Amino acid sequence: MNCYVHNIPGRLRVKTPRVKRNRASARHVEGLIKQLRGINSTAVNITTGSVVVLYNPKTITCAVILNTLENEGFFDSSRAVSCDEYINEAASKAGQLLGKILFGAFVEKAFEGSALSYVAAFI
Numbered sequence: 001m002n003c004y005v006h007n008i009p010g011r012l013r014v015k016t017p018r019v020k021r022n023r024a025s026a027r028h029v030e031g032l033i034k035q036l037r038g039i040n041s042t043a044v045n046i047t048t049g050s051v052v053v054l055y056n057p058k059t060i061t062c063a064v065i066l067n068t069l070e071n072e073g074f075f076d077s078s079r080a081v082s083c084d085e086y087i088n089e090a091a092s093k094a095g096q097l098l099g100k101i102l103f104g105a106f107v108e109k110a111f112e113g114s115a116l117s118y119v120a121a122f123i
Helices: 023-034 062-071 083-111 115-122
Strands: 003-008 011-015 039-045 050-055
Touching: 011 062, 023 039, 023 050, 023 062, 050 062
Parallel strands: none
Antiparallel strands: 003 011, 011 050, 039 050
16 A cells, blocks of 8 residues: 545545554554644544644745654555555545456356356356
């Protein structure tokens, strides 16, 4: 899983594999970020690996928050993808899955009632 970053001034979302299904890492991230000046709130979802930070952009920048996460090993900027890249990757995977499902249904329908389907039933 790549790291995903979405930032609008005052709100940062980071998806990171380090906190997914890891309650101890999630607590560590929350504590780490809450120590920074200018943080309003932090929410970590261990099911999705998502960290949402609400911050005061006049006091702290997104870059400072990301650097803090990276220095502690919770974020890897070299593996970070943008919102568009993340959506494109998800859509591509969904398209591939849909293609497999449709192909399987087509093949099943094509062989329905044929002698080959009876042979396949015995195998």
